[in-house]
Amino acid sequence: MIQLYEVSKTYRTRGQSVVALAPLSGRVEPGEFVMVTGRSGAGKSTLLALMGGLTRPDEGTVSVMGQDLWSLSDAERARFRARHIGFVFQFTSLIPTLTVLENLLLPASFLPPGEGGDRQRAMELLERVGLAEHIHRYPWQLSGGQQKRVAVARALLNRPEVLLADEPTADLDEETEREVVSLFQEENRAGTTVVMVTHSTELVPLAHRHLVLSGGRVSHAR
Amino acid sequence: MRADASPPGPPGLGRVLWAQLRRSPGHAAAGLLAAALAAAALVGALGLLLAMGRTLERGLTTLGADMVLTLPGHEQQVMRWLATGDAAPVPAAIDAAEWQRAIAGAELLGVKAVEAVDLSRGGAGEPAGERASVLVMRLEFWASAPMIRATLAQVLPEAVAVVGEQATRHVLTDLQPLVRHLGRAAAVAALGAALLSGLLAAIRVGERRAELGMLRAMGATRSYLLVLTVGESVAVALPGGLAGGLLATVVLRLLPATAALVRHLGAGPLLGLLALACAATTAAGALAALPPALQAAWLDPLDAVRRHR
Numbered sequence: 001m002i003q004l005y006e007v008s009k010t011y012r013t014r015g016q017s018v019v020a021l022a023p024l025s026g027r028v029e030p031g032e033f034v035m036v037t038g039r040s041g042a043g044k045s046t047l048l049a050l051m052g053g054l055t056r057p058d059e060g061t062v063s064v065m066g067q068d069l070w071s072l073s074d075a076e077r078a079r080f081r082a083r084h085i086g087f088v089f090q091f092t093s094l095i096p097t098l099t100v101l102e103n104l105l106l107p108a109s110f111l112p113p114g115e116g117g118d119r120q121r122a123m124e125l126l127e128r129v130g131l132a133e134h135i136h137r138y139p140w141q142l143s144g145g146q147q148k149r150v151a152v153a154r155a156l157l158n159r160p161e162v163l164l165a166d167e168p169t170a171d172l173d174e175e176t177e178r179e180v181v182s183l184f185q186e187e188n189r190a191g192t193t194v195v196m197v198t199h200s201t202e203l204v205p206l207a208h209r210h211l212v213l214s215g216g217r218v219s220h221a222r
Numbered sequence: 223m224r225a226d227a228s229p230p231g232p233p234g235l236g237r238v239l240w241a242q243l244r245r246s247p248g249h250a251a252a253g254l255l256a257a258a259l260a261a262a263a264l265v266g267a268l269g270l271l272l273a274m275g276r277t278l279e280r281g282l283t284t285l286g287a288d289m290v291l292t293l294p295g296h297e298q299q300v301m302r303w304l305a306t307g308d309a310a311p312v313p314a315a316i317d318a319a320e321w322q323r324a325i326a327g328a329e330l331l332g333v334k335a336v337e338a339v340d341l342s343r344g345g346a347g348e349p350a351g352e353r354a355s356v357l358v359m360r361l362e363f364w365a366s367a368p369m370i371r372a373t374l375a376q377v378l379p380e381a382v383a384v385v386g387e388q389a390t391r392h393v394l395t396d397l398q399p400l401v402r403h404l405g406r407a408a409a410v411a412a413l414g415a416a417l418l419s420g421l422l423a424a425i426r427v428g429e430r431r432a433e434l435g436m437l438r439a440m441g442a443t444r445s446y447l448l449v450l451t452v453g454e455s456v457a458v459a460l461p462g463g464l465a466g467g468l469l470a471t472v473v474l475r476l477l478p479a480t481a482a483l484v485r486h487l488g489a490g491p492l493l494g495l496l497a498l499a500c501a502a503t504t505a506a507g508a509l510a511a512l513p514p515a516l517q518a519a520w521l522d523p524l525d526a527v528r529r530h531r
Contacts, residue, residue, distance in 0.1 A: 045524060045528060046524070049523070049524040052439065054438070054439060054522075054523045054524050055522065055523075055524050074443065074444055075443045075444075075445070078438070078441050078442060078443040078444075079441060079443075081439065081440070081441045082440060082441020083441070087436075087439040087440065089436065089439075089527045089528070090528070091432055091527060091528075093432045093433045093435070093436035093527060095238070095241055095242070095245075095433060096245060097241040097242070097244045097245045098233060098237075098238070098241045102232075102233045102237070102241075105231065105232040105233060106232060106233060106238070106437075106440060107232075107440045107441060108231070108232035109232035109233055109234060109235075109238075110440060110441035110442055110443075110446070111441070113231070116232065118231070119231065154440075166527075166528070
């Protein structure tokens with residue numbers, strides 16, 4: 001599903017080079033749930049951004065569903081992301097002047113009509129996350145946990161084959177954390193490949209595989 | 223029932239743009255006002271300049287180097303008549319035949335014709351009978367107005383001579399400071415509006431980096447973010463420019479000092495000026511928003527979503 005081959009990434013700021021990811025190869029199989037942990041600056045988010053085609057690797061290739069992401073043009077890669085990859089970040093970044101339903105439907109606007117999720121799909125997702133009654137509310141009228149659930153539903157709207165989550169449960173209380181993770185598990189059971197970056201080691205047993213990153217390298221894999 | 227009111231499909235670029243505009247009503251109002259001021263000053267200055275040109279052209283074309291004789295005390299009305307073709311009433315107190323005889327007797331060089339005009343009812347005037355308000359002298363192009371005026375001062379000492387071109391220029395000179403001020407105001411307002419538009423766009427991009435990064439992650443292309451950012455500036459500058467331009471047009475038509483001049487312009491040139499002002503303010507807004515828009519389109523999505531809430 002996701003194939004990394006000798007992928008590396010170094011950030012250069014103020015004349016200094018920081019190796020975010022040393023040359024790394026690996027695969028994430030279809031339907032896998034992979035949890036990535038590690039200390040701050042270990043390269044977890046960079047790994048996720050590389051898998052999603054958000055960041056260009058300095059070297060190596062990244063393929064998702066057999067497609068080399070960096071052989072595509074920017075517009076093609078954007079379309080590929082919209083169609084096949086869902087992202088959830090720590091901050092929900094919902095647009096405050098769009099309703100919950102509109103925020104949820106936003107990813108479909110980046111695909112041709114009929115290719116993305118529709119209103120029915122959005123309503124299904126909102127039912128699943130328990131927010132069907134809130135479709136006409138604005139994000140600021142929801143709690144942090146509810147906003148997070150909208151963000152997860154938004155990532156799933158276009159029925160992506162891959163779900164990439166970067167610390168989606170940070171800042172959440174235990175109950176909301178459980179809700180969010182169980183959503184990921186549900187999606188995973190339905191066939192979606194999930195890669196989740198987290199600081200919470202308690203969540204690790206829920207995944208099929210666990211990678212620990214340290215200094216831009218995989219220091220431990222289970 | 224409420225579900226029916228919601229849009230049926232995903233929000234398009236226009237809907238997102240409108241939603242973004244609603245987020246910062248203060249920014250939108252400031253941009254709108256700046257564009258309106260710039261357009262108003264632009265339409266005011268260019269409108270007056272154009273109207274002055276038209277009036278001067280009209281005065282020179284229709285009157286050439288004509289000279290008008292009248293009785294003392296009516297020079298201002300005659301000057302305005304010459305400049306604009308519209309006069310306040312001037313009493314018909316001149317014995318037309320006697321003055322025409324005096325002119326003929328002076329054997330002036332370059333006089334083509336002498337016409338008596340009655341301006342006692344104001345307006346454009348009409349051919350006079352025995353009594354006239356003014357005597358219009360049609361001169362050859364080579365005739366010397368100062369020489370004719372000097373000769374007339376001897377044969378018709380009670381007459382005052384007003385030269386057509388001078389009259390036109392005299393009337394227009396009154397408006398020149400206004401045009402200069404408006405021109406400066408237009409330049410400053412246009413520059414200010416452009417700077418403000420760029421600044422507001424930069425602030426918007428800075429405030430919304432996380433969302434822009436999220437949009438990229440969701441599948442938005444660079445051109446989408448570019449159009450979204452520039453579009454917000456355009457959506458403010460266009461109505462602002464239109465409102466300011468319309469306001470300036472109405473004021474120009476209502477102000478006594480400018481109404482007569484602008485009347486000669488007609489609707490076509492004024493609409494053209496309005497369109498020009500709208501286009502100029504919109505283009506300035508779009509151009510000024512371009513650097514922040516490019517920044518938005520090329521931001522690092524990962525950095526944007528992680529570092530900015």
